Amino acid sequence: MHILSKQGYDQEAKVEKRGLLIILLNICLIMVFVALTFTAAYTQPAPTKKEQEKVSITIYSASFGSAAYLICLALADTLNKYHPWIRATAMEALGGMAGMKEVITSPPEKRKLCLSFSTDINVPQAQKGEAYFKGFQYDMRLLSNAYAIFQPMLSINPKIRTKDDVIGKRVSSSGPKGSTRSAIVEYSLNAWGIMDKVKYQYIDIPETKDAMVDGFIDVSGAAAYIKPAVPYRLDPKLEELVATKTVYLIHLSREDWAAYQPKAEYKFDWGMVPKNAIRPGMPEEEKGSIRLTNGWFAPIDMDPKITYEIAKFISQRHKDIEKQFPVAACTYREMQATGIWTEDLIHPGALKWYKEAGIKIGR
Numbered sequence: 001m002h003i004l005s006k007q008g009y010d011q012e013a014k015v016e017k018r019g020l021l022i023i024l025l026n027i028c029l030i031m032v033f034v035a036l037t038f039t040a041a042y043t044q045p046a047p048t049k050k051e052q053e054k055v056s057i058t059i060y061s062a063s064f065g066s067a068a069y070l071i072c073l074a075l076a077d078t079l080n081k082y083h084p085w086i087r088a089t090a091m092e093a094l095g096g097m098a099g100m101k102e103v104i105t106s107p108p109e110k111r112k113l114c115l116s117f118s119t120d121i122n123v124p125q126a127q128k129g130e131a132y133f134k135g136f137q138y139d140m141r142l143l144s145n146a147y148a149i150f151q152p153m154l155s156i157n158p159k160i161r162t163k164d165d166v167i168g169k170r171v172s173s174s175g176p177k178g179s180t181r182s183a184i185v186e187y188s189l190n191a192w193g194i195m196d197k198v199k200y201q202y203i204d205i206p207e208t209k210d211a212m213v214d215g216f217i218d219v220s221g222a223a224a225y226i227k228p229a230v231p232y233r234l235d236p237k238l239e240e241l242v243a244t245k246t247v248y249l250i251h252l253s254r255e256d257w258a259a260y261q262p263k264a265e266y267k268f269d270w271g272m273v274p275k276n277a278i279r280p281g282m283p284e285e286e287k288g289s290i291r292l293t294n295g296w297f298a299p300i301d302m303d304p305k306i307t308y309e310i311a312k313f314i315s316q317r318h319k320d321i322e323k324q325f326p327v328a329a330c331t332y333r334e335m336q337a338t339g340i341w342t343e344d345l346i347h348p349g350a351l352k353w354y355k356e357a358g359i360k361i362g363r
Contacts, residue, residue, distance in 0.1 A: 052085045055306060058110075059090045059296070060099030061117045068096065068117050068294065071146050074324035075296070078317055079310070086309060096294065097122055097132040097180070102137040103299055109288035112301045113312075115143060120293045120340055121178050121266050131178045140297065143307050144314050144336045146293035150273050151184045151308035152289035153250040155219045156212055156241065161248045163192040163256075169218035170199045172208040181205070184290050186223040187268055188252055189262035209241050219250070242278060249273060249287040257288070268292060269339045269363065293339040304349030311336065315357060337361045 061072035076088035093099035096118035127139025175181030211217035271291035
């Protein structure tokens with residue numbers, strides 16, 4: 001029989017203890033590893049929100065150098081400088097209606113990234129496929145007004161100063177047949193109830209000026225731009241007329257406007273041109289007139305997120321837009337949705353912003 005000495009027992013005990021310690025140490029290491037792995041799984045930083053992809057839009061304006069072209073260029077430049085993900089390019093068009101038609105006729109993928117700079121009347125015309133938009137019907141909506149314009153009737157004859165004085169006179173349309181200008185002149189004549197009592201001729205603004213000076217035309221319509229912090233002025237093509245002649249604005253009363261509005265094919269807003277708005281003594285007192293708005297319009301299939309962002313941007317950055325070109329001084333928050341507009345005529349994204357911001361819609 002093999003008998004261990006005391007020394008042998010001690011050595012064997014030490015070996016067993018060492019083995020137990022190694023086993024315990026391994027278990028502890030496994031437990032620590034598992035614990036660290038478990039903790040790491042729950043302490044990983046949350047995934048960051050996906051960065052908004054940049055979107056490039058095209059803004060169709062009007063002829064190069066015009067107020068519409070400059071204000072669209074100002075908006076595009078300001079968006080490119082300050083907006084985190086919207087990039088814009090201002091494109092020249094032959095006019096507001098031509099720009100809107102360019103948007104409507106673009107392929108769907110391009111169209112939903114385009115805006116036009118047009119006049120309020122162009123929206124119902126485009127929606128109905130009428131006038132310039134015959135055969136090109138499409139649902140365009142307001143994104144934001146840029147500025148308002150009065151278009152009063154005027155003469156340079158001191159004997160033609162009221163609606164009754166216009167009866168039997170030669171009246172210029174101020175624009176081609178079917179144009180916004182001619183529609184406004186026809187609206188005024190109908191509101192006065194004298195459309196069939198005048199000698200109406202389709203003559204554009206440049207020819208109208210000379211025809212009035214030469215005595216071939218007695219009455220015409222003319223745009224008077226409303227620009228806060230900027231003097232009122234008539235259409236640039238009539239500036240020479242204003243500089244050399246006394247111009248008389250012919251009053252359109254609120255009552256005549258309101259009575260005709262329900263019957264009118266196209267609705268126009270109404271307002272008062274202040275006394276001395278154009279120059280001292282012109283007009284000699286407040287004069288009622290058709291009021292319309294020019295602004296940016298979006299196709300209904302443009303992403304509401306984009307129109308929301310641009311409407312909000314214009315509200316918050318209009319001073320920066322103005323710095324690009326002084327003509328943009330007319331664009332400001334309070335008038336972005338005023339005029340003939342109702343909620344169904346405003347793009348859903350822009351409408352969301354106007355409601356959030358408490359911006360007035362309509363009259």
